[in-house]
Amino acid sequence: MKILIPTPLRPYAGKQASVEIPAGSVDEVLRELTSRYPDLRQQLFSDDGKLRRFVNLYVNDEDIRYLQNENTPVGPNDTLSIIPSVAGGCLN
Amino acid sequence: MTLSLTKSQWTDLRKHGEETFPHECCGVLLGKFEEDGSKVVQATVRCTNQRSDSPHNRYFIDPKELVRIQRQAREHDQEIVGFYHSHPQHPARWSKTDLEEAHWTSCSYVITSVMDGTATDTNSFELAGMDDNKSFHNEEIKIL
Numbered sequence: 001m002k003i004l005i006p007t008p009l010r011p012y013a014g015k016q017a018s019v020e021i022p023a024g025s026v027d028e029v030l031r032e033l034t035s036r037y038p039d040l041r042q043q044l045f046s047d048d049g050k051l052r053r054f055v056n057l058y059v060n061d062e063d064i065r066y067l068q069n070e071n072t073p074v075g076p077n078d079t080l081s082i083i084p085s086v087a088g089g090c091l092n
Numbered sequence: 093m094t095l096s097l098t099k100s101q102w103t104d105l106r107k108h109g110e111e112t113f114p115h116e117c118c119g120v121l122l123g124k125f126e127e128d129g130s131k132v133v134q135a136t137v138r139c140t141n142q143r144s145d146s147p148h149n150r151y152f153i154d155p156k157e158l159v160r161i162q163r164q165a166r167e168h169d170q171e172i173v174g175f176y177h178s179h180p181q182h183p184a185r186w187s188k189t190d191l192e193e194a195h196w197t198s199c200s201y202v203i204t205s206v207m208d209g210t211a212t213d214t215n216s217f218e219l220a221g222m223d224d225n226k227s228f229h230n231e232e233i234k235i236l
Contacts, residue, residue: 004162004166006162006172006196007125007171007172007173007196007197007198007199008195008196008197008198008199008219017166017171043222054193054195056155058155058156058159061156061159061160063155063156081159081162083155083158083159083162084195084196085152085155085193085195086118086120086152086153086155086158086175086193086195086196087143087150087151087152087153087193088150088151088177088186088187088189088190088193088194088201089116089143089146089149089150089151089177089187089189089190089193090116090149090179090180090182090187090189090190091146091149091150091187091189092187092188092189
């Protein structure tokens, strides 16, 4: 399966825009990804091991929060997109 | 660092802010990164501000929309190089909220001030660092 790496994380993933990982659950796939690219771990997870709140994960077009979270299966032809949040506003 | 875009792209992202006034508009900039870190915009994509609870001073782009836009970019050999939004009745300068909610390091955040429905200044800021060490740096906008 393919993981799409967003621009801000590419420096930690060998400058690659995508990485091929064997199929598995989202948790297994991310473990393999951060095993290959250890510097990615801090970008994706906070100190307590949880996914950072601004990191959104999509299996194809579905947010894993509406599927099975980290247990969501990712098949060999699926794509996992890592999407940091985009938000803001003029109010301080 | 510079952010290059055509007059048409610059005009459109400003016009978007005028059309959504008094609410904040938002969108994505697609293009390419140069060797020196400068960015060339090849397309702008308007998005829907999902902050219906406070659209006059907050914006949020649905990540699902970003998944679609990223797919579109890859089909055209483009990347997400930045984002734009407007500040109704506020200056074209990043706010504390803008910085807190910014997570696309190395990308451009373009802000347009819209005063009484008319776009005034448009400025660009590049995000550097992460967490407590992140900051916005002023970035020159080059109109091609």
